[in-house]
Amino acid sequence: MKNEHHIPTAFRKEFIDWDLWRARCIVVAAAVIAGLIVVAFTDLCEHALNVFSRMRAAWGWSPLLWTPLCAAAIVWLTRRYAPGAAGSGIPQVMASLDTAVAPANRGLFVSLKLSVAKIFLTAWGLLAGLSLGREGPSVQIAAGVMLAARRWLPSRSTVTAHGLLVAGGAAGIAAAFNTPLAGVMFAIEELSRVPEQRNSGLLVTAIVLAGLIAVSIHGNETYFGIIHVASVGMPLLLPGLLVTLLSGLAGGLFSRLLIASLGSDAMDRFSRLRRLRPVLFAAGCGLAVAVIGVMNDGATFGSGYSHTRNMLEGSESAPAVYVLFKFIATWLTAWSGVPAGIFAPSLAIGAALGNDVALLTQYPHAATLIALGMVGFLAAATQAPLTSCIIVMEMVDGHAMVLSLMACALVARMVARVLSKPLYPSLAQLQLGRLPVAPVAAETADPPRSHS
Numbered sequence: 001m002k003n004e005h006h007i008p009t010a011f012r013k014e015f016i017d018w019d020l021w022r023a024r025c026i027v028v029a030a031a032v033i034a035g036l037i038v039v040a041f042t043d044l045c046e047h048a049l050n051v052f053s054r055m056r057a058a059w060g061w062s063p064l065l066w067t068p069l070c071a072a073a074i075v076w077l078t079r080r081y082a083p084g085a086a087g088s089g090i091p092q093v094m095a096s097l098d099t100a101v102a103p104a105n106r107g108l109f110v111s112l113k114l115s116v117a118k119i120f121l122t123a124w125g126l127l128a129g130l131s132l133g134r135e136g137p138s139v140q141i142a143a144g145v146m147l148a149a150r151r152w153l154p155s156r157s158t159v160t161a162h163g164l165l166v167a168g169g170a171a172g173i174a175a176a177f178n179t180p181l182a183g184v185m186f187a188i189e190e191l192s193r194v195p196e197q198r199n200s201g202l203l204v205t206a207i208v209l210a211g212l213i214a215v216s217i218h219g220n221e222t223y224f225g226i227i228h229v230a231s232v233g234m235p236l237l238l239p240g241l242l243v244t245l246l247s248g249l250a251g252g253l254f255s256r257l258l259i260a261s262l263g264s265d266a267m268d269r270f271s272r273l274r275r276l277r278p279v280l281f282a283a284g285c286g287l288a289v290a291v292i293g294v295m296n297d298g299a300t301f302g303s304g305y306s307h308t309r310n311m312l313e314g315s316e317s318a319p320a321v322y323v324l325f326k327f328i329a330t331w332l333t334a335w336s337g338v339p340a341g342i343f344a345p346s347l348a349i350g351a352a353l354g355n356d357v358a359l360l361t362q363y364p365h366a367a368t369l370i371a372l373g374m375v376g377f378l379a380a381a382t383q384a385p386l387t388s389c390i391i392v393m394e395m396v397d398g399h400a401m402v403l404s405l406m407a408c409a410l411v412a413r414m415v416a417r418v419l420s421k422p423l424y425p426s427l428a429q430l431q432l433g434r435l436p437v438a439p440v441a442a443e444t445a446d447p448p449r450s451h452s
Contacts, residue, residue, distance in 0.1 A: 019154040024202055027159060030149035031171055031206035034142040035213030038175035041119050041141060042214075045134045048127035049302045056129070056298055063129050063290040063301070070128030071286030074121055074338045076279045082117035083434070084108050085339045087262070089118060089140025090190070091427035093169040096143070097162060097191065098432060106147070108434055110165060115144030121339040129301040130289055131329035135176040136341025142172030142210065159202070166191045167203040171210030173387070176343075180211030182390040189384050190424060232368070232400050239363040243354050243372045244408045248415030250353060251346070251380020254327060256420035258342075261335045264433060278337055285336035289329045296322065300329045304348025308374075311355055312367055312395075318352040320359075326352065342381065347392075350377030371401060372408045380416035382423055385409035 055062055078086050084107075092109040095101065101109070122137045146168030150161050169191050174183025184207050261271065274281040293301040299322060311318060330345040354373025358366035371392055379388035389409040393402055 019156050023153050023157040023159050026149050026152050027146075027164070027167070027202055027206050028209060030146050030164075031167070031209045032213060034145040034168060034171050035175045035210035037115075037119075037145055038138045038142055038172055038210070039214050039217050041123070041138060042134060042176065044119065044123045045126050045303075048123045049129075052127050052129045052301065053298070056301070060294070063293055064287065067128050067130065067290035067293075068283040068286035070124060071130060071289075071336050071338060072279045072283040074124055074128070075282035075336060078117070078121055078337065078339060079278060082114055082121070084111075084114045085117040085121055085140075086337050087334070087339065087427065088136035088341050088424075089138070089339070090136045090169070090341075090424050091431050092140050093143045093165060093191065094424055094428035095431035097165055098428070100432065101435065103161065105435055106161065109431060110140060110143045110147055110168075112144050112148045115141040118144075118339055122341075125333070125338045125340055126302055128286065129293060130286065130333045130336075130338060130340065131300055131302065131304070131326065131345050132333050132338070132340030133303050133342055133344030133346075135173065135343035137339055138172035138176040138341075139169040140172070142175065143168035146171065146206070163203050167206045170207045174207050174211030175214040177391055177394070178211065178214050179391060179394045180208040180215075182387055182394065183207045183211050185390050186384070186387045189386050190382075232404055235363070236365075236368060236404070239357055239361045239369055240372055240404060240408065242361070243357045243369050244376050244411050245415060246357065247350050247353055247373050247376025247408075248380045248412035249419070250323070250327070250349070251377045251412060252416030252419030254331065254346075254349075254377075254381050255383070255416060255423040257331055258334055258423060259421060259426045261331070262427065262430065264430065274335070274337070282336040282338065285332045288332050292325050292329045296325055300326045303344035304351075305344055308348045308351045311351055312370055314366070318355055320356050323349055323352045323356060343378065346378045346381045347374045350374040353377060368401065371395070372404065375405050376408045376412035379409035380412040383413050383416060383420075384424075385413040 055066070075086075084092055092114075096106045096109040107113075118137045118141050122132070122134055125132050126134070143165050146164040147161060150159075150164055153159055166187050170183040170187035172183075173186045174180045177183075184204055187203075187207060270281070273284075289300075293299075296319075299307055299318065304326060307318065326345060326349050330342060330349070333340050334342060350373040351370045352373070353376075354369035354371065355366055357363070357373070358369045363369055375388050375392040378391070379385040382388065385406075386409070389405050393405055
C-alpha cells in the first residue's frame, strides 16, 4: 500500500541522516549559548542595580542628576546606533515573524548586533535606576542568538528562520524566569502563529534546554522565591475577586496608556516633544522617575524585584501609594524610549495591589492575594494569561492555588480586553512602521546559508 509506513526508511531518515543530526546539534548548541547569555545578562543587570543602590545609599540626592543624564545618553545611543533595541524587545520579535517582513529586513528587529546593544543598554537603564525589567529584552537577545545560527544550518534543513525566532524568544523567557514551561507557553500564546510540526520537538527541546541552563546555574529557585499559601476557601472569595477586578482594570489601563503614548499618532504636546527632541524628553522622563524614587525612599527604582520578594516574605510592606508611583515610573521609563521590559515591574505593581487589598480587607494571608495580584496585573497588561499563570504558579508552594490563579488571570485579561487592545501585537504593528518605504519583496525561501 502506498500509505504504508516504511520502518527502515523512517529509521534512516531519523537516525542516519547526517544533515538532520547536524541541524539538531546546531539548534541545541544555539539554545545552550542563548541560555548562557541570558544568565550572564541577568547577573549583569543585578550587579548594575546593586551599584545604583549603593550609590543612592551614599548620596541620596544623586539620582536627581544621574538618572536623567543616563536616560538621555541611553536614548541618544539607541537612536544613533541601535534603534531596533528600543522598548521591550517582544514587539520586535513579533514584528520579525510577520509575513510582510522580508528576510533581508529582519535585521531591523532581531540580530546579534541588536542583542549585544540590548544587553548593555538595558543594564545601563538599571544602573540609572529606571523602572524596567530584563525579561522582555531577554526575548529579543535570545532570538538574535538563535537566528544567527541559521547561517550554519545545512542547505536541506527544514528548520526555518520563523522556528528559530519563536524558539529563541521563548528561550529568553524560560531562562529569564527559570521556568522552561513558561517559555513553551509563551511560544504558543504570543509568538507562534504558524506551527512547524516537522521540527516542533526540536524547537521545544531548545526552549526547555535554555531554561534548564538557567536552572543549573542559579539553582532550582523560583523568580521571587516560594510563596507559602494557606488553604484556599470561601474567605478568599471576596478579597480574591476584588484583587482580580482591580488588577484587570489597572493592567488594562496600563496597556492602553502604553499603546497611546508610544503610538505615532499621539498629538499632545509631550508626544510632539518626544518626536522633535527625543533626548531632552528622555531626560525629562528620567528626572520624573528620579523624583518619584527619592520621594518613595528608593522603592520605585529598578525592576521592583527585591521589594516584591520582601513583601512576599512578609519582611516589608508597601505604602498604598506605591502602586500608583510604580505604575507611573514604569510608564515614564517605557515612554522615554530606553530599552526596557515591563514584566518585573508589572509583577511588582500587582504584588503591591494584592498587598493593599489584604490590608484593606484584613485578610490574614497576604501572600495569597499578592500572588493573585501578580498574575492578574501581568495577565491584564500583556493579555497573555496562560504564560502569566505559569510564571506565578511556579512560585507557589503546592497546587492549592492553581485554579484560583488561572481564574484570576482569565478574568483579569477579560476585563483588560474591554479597556485596551493587546499590548504586544499593537506595539509590533508600530515596529512594522520602521520598514523601508519600498521594502524588498518577501521571498518564499530563506536566504542562502553556509555549507561549511
